[in-house]
Amino acid sequence: MHLLRPRYLAALMAGLTAPAFAQQAATEPGMAQVEVRGGAAAYDPRRDDTASKFVIGREEIERYGDASVFDVFKRIPGVTVTTGSGRSTEVRMRGLGGGYTQVLVNGERAPAGFTLESVSPEMLERIEVLRTATAEFSTESVAGTINLVLRKKIRKREREAKLGYLLSEDFRGPYFSAQLADRGERASWSLALSGNHDKLGREWTGYQINTRPDGIIDMRRNLVTREDGRMNRLNLAPQFKWTLENGDSLEWDSVANGSSFRNLGHGVIATTVGDPPPVPDLVTRGEFDDRMLKSDLRWTRALASQARLETKLGVERTRRETLERRSGIDGAGRPAAEGGVRNESDAKGAGSTGKYTRAFGGGHVLALGWDAGLNDSRDLRAEYDAIRVLPPGQPPVENFTARVARAAVYAQDEWTLTPAWSLYLGARWEGVRTRVSGNTVAPTRVRSNVFSPILQTLWKLPGTDSEKSSHQLRLALSRTYKAPDLYSLVPRRNAWENNSPTEPDFQGNPALRPELAWGVDAAWEHYWAEGAMVSVGTTLRRIDNYTSNRIYFDGMRWIFTPFNEDRAAVRTLDIETKFPLAALVEGAPAIDLRAGVSRNWSRVASVPGPDNRMEQQTPLTANLGIDYTSGALSAGASLAHRRGGPVRVAANRGFYSHARTDLETYALWKFNPKIQLRVAVANLLGEDNHFEASYADPASGVEKRGFLYPEGPKLRTTLEMNF
Secondary structure (H helix, E strand, O other), X not given: OOOOOOOOOOOOOOOOOHHHHHHHHOOOOOOOOOOOOOOHHHOOHHHHOOOOEEEEOHHHXXXXXXXXXXXXXXXXXXXEEEEOOOOOEEEEEOOEOOOOEEEEEOOEEOOOOOOXXXXXXXXXXXXXXXXXXXXXXXXXXXXXXXXXXXXXXXXXXXXXXXEEEEEOOOEEEEEEEEEEEEEOOOEEEEEEEEEEEEEEEEEEEEEEEEEOOOOOEEEEEEEEEEEEEEEEEEXXXXXXXXXXXXXXXXXXXXXXXXXXXXXXXXXXXXXXXXXXXXXXXEEEEEEEEEEEEEEEXXXXXXXXXXXXXXXXXXXXXXXXXXXXXXXXXXXXXXEEEEEEEEXXXXXXXXXXXXXXXXXXXXXXXXXXXXXXXXXXXXXXXXXXXXXXXOOOOOOOEEEXXXXXXXXXXEEEEEEEEEOOEEEEEEEEEEEEEEEEEEOOOOOEEEEEEEEEEEEEEEEEOOOOXXXXXXXXXXXXXXEEEEOOOHHHHOOOEEOOOOOEOOEOEEEOOOOOOOEEEEEEEEEEEEEEEOOEEEEEEEEEEEEEOOEEEEEXXXXXXXXXXXXXXXXXXXXXXXXXXXXXXXXXXXXXXXXXXXEEEEEEEEEEOOOOOXXXXXXXXXXXXXXXXXXXXXXXXXXXXXXXXEOOEEEEEEOOEEEEXXXXXXXXXXXXXXXXXXXXXXXXXXXXXXXXXXXXXXXXXXXXXXXXXXXXXXXXXXXXXXXXXXX
16 A cells, blocks of 8 residues: 655654653652653653544542443543444544543553443543554544553552443443552452442434435335333453563453343334334334453563563453344335344454663654554344345355454654654554455455654743743644444445335445555644643544445345545544642632533545535533532532434435534532442533435435434432442
8 A cells, every 4th residue: 555645744643652651650669760851740641742642540440430431432522422223332532432532451452242231430540532543552543542551550459339320311330449559579460349239211213315306205204113121231351460570570460341232123014104114113122232341461571781572462252142033014014024134243353562662862762663453353144034035146054254454563752852842753564464264255365554753842932930931832744544344344244124225234344445644733722720731623534445335226126335435534633631720719619610512523635515524423522510629528510412404415415413512410428438429411402413314316306314322311320439
């Protein structure tokens, strides 16, 4: 894959590498200390690191007693959480999801089949948000990277337990978490566990309207679906660490989680204009079971000359089983479907990473590393129906196997030229080899590789502060990419009963190529008081081989498949501030304020305007927050708004997303140092989730389909105990 020449230069950067290591290395026993800048007490990663990044710490993560990590994401400036059809939830930066925003766990790619729903906030030590790439992490991060760092540091004996209950319009049930840890002279251990049992009960609606070219409506349908179910989750994260006599350290940590979901759904489509669909009355019974295990062994050695070597070997295994039974009748009340679909997915893999870091004279901190992995997966899909005939060419049993090999090497140098000016230079090469075979697909091999150079710089402007400048500028240039996932590559078809342009069958495309992006980031930051800052940043991305989705009719059914288009461009503007009220008013109460606004634009060259933005991009996100502490009481509120609007995905296809505003509040009362009660209410405004899609045809007219998933306020009550 060739490298495209950048044609523009304009704005901010994000990511972190050597300085974070330097601060951590100083605290590890038996390891050489690497001095980069300043003392540990004065170190602020957001302000002092050359690569732009900000960190959400443990206190902020647990403040609202969230049941899901997605609830934490809603309060992060520049991050958007969206809910699509069904229960699918997605996190976005620059308003972009669908693989443009990279989510890592401990700096590494999550295992196949891993879902963010399986990560409890109680398992997290911190969340790192990187707005641009660094060589240490994968550069598959066109929009940015969110790195979830699990709780690892063991400083003392810890016994913590939490019991709570979630009450909402659709979900309700108990949840729990516990954190156990202890530390000896040379060894330490910890165990984090969490789980929940939720009951689901809701009714959601949908509609379909077809309008002829002359403006006459020739079809109108309304859908009402009732769902009842239950969800069980359990997460475990044990960790052991040993410090050897020579100062080396060994660390073994694992993450295991499992979930089980049972669901009964009954959907009825009422047709008021036109003919009813083939199956207007459908009852589904679903069973969904997921299991995941990931285990890593790390070895760290301090070398001479302020050098350090870290290596890791890891294995992973995921398994997913689903069974959906279907029973439906047609418009005349006759049986139209009586069968089901069983899916099995089994994936296993192994990987290795390593990093060598050394400080040199002249303010250089050099890091060299590798990242390699091999994953094998086996999928089986069996469909049977006593009445409905399967689509032509689709056998009742489909199976395919896939092997994905990944390798990456990188080098980076963070160079402190002067106390006011630092420079980051990095380069990373990543290669992916994918091989797929099965009884319904021709053997397919896909190869891709990307070379990513990265440049970042931080300049602290002269100021009146004798120790630190209060104003600083950031600039970055980076190469990133977005690789097609396995599901998009495999040319296997998934069919729907009521096939139409807005409910088409999906089929993968083995000819997909990675999207390649050049990006420029710039920012101005001002730290005007203790704990107070304001920043303005802007971004420009140019994306080649942009992947969109096409819908076409193959003579019998409508098909939805991904294709590489020509080019897309992304621009963003981010404004953020946070400060204690005492920074403005002397003697003010202990109130902290925060606010952020992110405006996102994009344009797809091959799609005619207006509204030819990248598919379902969120155009604007805004956050406001306030926190107050007085004695044993802590309280606060947060507001997250995202703007909706139309998106023209193709000349004849579009989406419309509705605006949403989430308002939440919390209160924490500390009865004593060991017991406290936390109460939080989310979605106080009772906002619902809306989704609309449309397809236009010159001969038949416009088909529009929409869905509404109601949501009410969510009350979470948590009793927290230390013992």
